[in-house]
Amino acid sequence: MSVHAEADKATPVATKSSVRWEPRISARRTVGAIWQGIFLGATAMAIVLLGMLLWSIIQPGWSWLSWHLITDMPSRNAENAGFNSGIWGSVWIVIGSAVFSFFVGVGTAIYLEEYAPRNRYTRFLQTNISNLAGVPSVVYGLLGLVFFVQWLNLGRSISAGALTMGLLILPVVVISSQEAIRSVPLGLRQAAYGLGATKWQTVRSHVLPSAMPGILTGMILSMSRAIGETAPLIVVGASSLVLTRPDSPLSSFTAMPVQIFNWSARPQQEFEHLAAAAILVLLIVLLSMNALAILLRQKLSNKNRM
């Protein structure tokens, strides 16, 4: 203490100045409370809008929700129309695009993060991938039409639709996988390299398992997008009336959002209700797919935490 006292005398900087302070604590608290209210309002608005949206679908659609909607094929008669072919079409498209974009996207992310030299070509590539994420989905539809339908001669088939959708979600998969790979602690890589591991051994055994929960989060978001997109499928050639389930990669197809779009465009009131009910089914499928993916992610990250 005595040392401090001496230091105070010696250096005037350390002495207490005689400046008056105005803490205004209650005013500061008020400002804080106002901002809290604004943020709460923003959250409430989002929830209310979402609730209204849901209500506007549930209200007309609920009474039309029935098993035959799920099991039956589309019909001219709204009473016994279903969209079984659309459900199957969507399921195959989502699975196909997820598989395609997972392997291509995660592969790209691993290359860019772990292997690519840090030069301006890589940066150029990176910028373009980010830009691709912002390209409108119709453009991907046109690309799919030219490349998959015509050049690769896949026709207006479900595989052309799945690949187009895979391309659409690819940039997001790449970017989110890169983020996940980048967030793997450096110490983990160093530990592996320090034991004489090659790059692939390090990536395979440590980087990928640690990054997998983050990669799957990106996949979940992308698949949710793929199941709801309509425009590229219409461009690639989803048919409005398909009366059979897709049974091969080259089958013609329809998808849930395409069917919903068609029904809602009909003049009859009944089809509007049917479309609302179909949207409910779409939401249920979407939510259960997300739940499944979240469970999978949870399981993986628990395993990884050990």
Add this chain to the structure above:
Amino acid sequence: MAVQTTSTVTTPKLSKSNFKDQHGYDSEEMVVQLKGLNVHYGDFHAVSDVNFDVPKNRITSLIGPSGCGKSTVLRCINRMNDLVPSARVEGSILYFGQEILAPKVDPVEVRRRIGMVFQKPNPFPKSIYDNVAWGARINGFKGNMNEHVERCLRQAALWEEVKDKLKASGMALSGGQQQRLCIARALAINPDVILLDEPASALDPISTLKIEELLRELEANYTIIIVTHNMQQAARVSDKTVFFSLNERRQGILVETGPTEKIFTNPDDRRTEDYITGRFG
């Protein structure tokens, strides 16, 4: 390359002074020799002209103020600086007379011979067993893995504490146990040299003491190089001390090297004396 067999043979631990009387420094085999080592990070010349030798089956400590490049030098010895894109290493590092820095030398091979333990304990997010077994497995270990894991954990003085929970996560151990697990993991690839980069700086005094005792045990079979900020640690644990400092251009330079006893009691250089007695700066 001389491949050392680190079997379970426990040579009776000679007292430090005894050991030195039997083998004078001059007659010792030098495992690692650094000659004119320079390290650049981009435009920054971080380490300038470092020369020293590392005697076999001894503990060599690298000491010096923060930013003097001692960790950088350590990381050159197993080519870990290859992983830093901007780093450029010049000069020569001989390992049993063979050039490590030559472009045709595979860093994977170097790191398999020269293991490393890092400042912050960094066990893999895997079981205790797999933490030790992984390095051996990727390097093609063909023996009995259970025995190997047990031997390494015993050598790292961790076996008694973990033998009933080998399937438990390595992350669930205490900091000191994690660091000993990392040492066991480094031993598991059967290296000749072990590099330790401030291995006890994140640990409490009791865990630190355990690590130091452990290093004394390992000295019989391994050549150890340790970077430390802790003067007492260097004095307690090492046989040879290398003192680094900074020159007027903020480059890391080697000031003095010699037997630890001499460096700490009767250094030749004024800068060494100032640093050791706490008058540095």
